[in-house]
Amino acid sequence: MTTNADADAVADEPQPRPRRRAPAGAAVLREDVTEAIRAAVFEELAAVGYARMSIEGIARRAGVGKTAVYRRWRSKLHLVLDIVSALAVQGLPAPETGSLEGDLRLLYEVTSRALRHPVASQIIPDLQAEAARNPEIAEALQKTVREGQDGVASKILAAAV
Template structure:
């Protein structure tokens, strides 16, 4: 019977190691060292680095974020941006996510794992927000779901994970307002 506390220590060490050195440089030796664990304890659970990371990442993704439902498109977008910003501010997340996304361009299995862990979740939430706005008459019926996700998620991800600049006071409000306007324009354009 594998000890759960050891499993947890390893999973936690994977996150720290991913954040510290990235997937490329990550080593099982380093993870075991960081977790205070023998290498055998790791190999007893996962065959290699890839399944270890895939499993650890998938385990986190299960925590599905519920779609916001504030009654207005602006409110939903504002809340969605707020939650996303909070997630992307965690130093560990903002290190690991871009790192794994870059690695996904090279590794189809990582790409698939991130697809279901991040992309599908966000796409679903974004689609739900748009759908409800259409029902309320705030957006045109044909509003493109993919373009909507790009408009909602793109600027904030760019700001927090690419440029890595801080968010000035009131930034999320301005961004939410601009995004809602963009969504309306995107629906009207077709």
């Protein structure tokens, strides 16, 4: 017979997490396909710009069907925002040089190099022009970039403190 104390002790022990399974018949998203699509977005943005970019063109460049793109992102805007977010957040490392000045210098150098990249120098002005024409894009891009910058800035300041 188990007592309440025994039951409480068992309840406090970490329980194995049940494995999450995809529903029967659900597609499993392959990472290599996702990466091919992301690369195709950069190529398509650089080649034709945001306004003329299409899911069909991205799928063709990635060598996948349109459904593979739509399984991952619901629209062209969401796809581009995901890419920009990944760059803004993951593309900027939080340097750890041992000094606030060193961290800021290194962050500036990395950011400067990234902005001078040939693909970035084609894509960024195009996205800025789109943002000027479309308030939804402007707001979403601003929010995405701000969150990335705030995250890196918080890490640098926390390390300095």
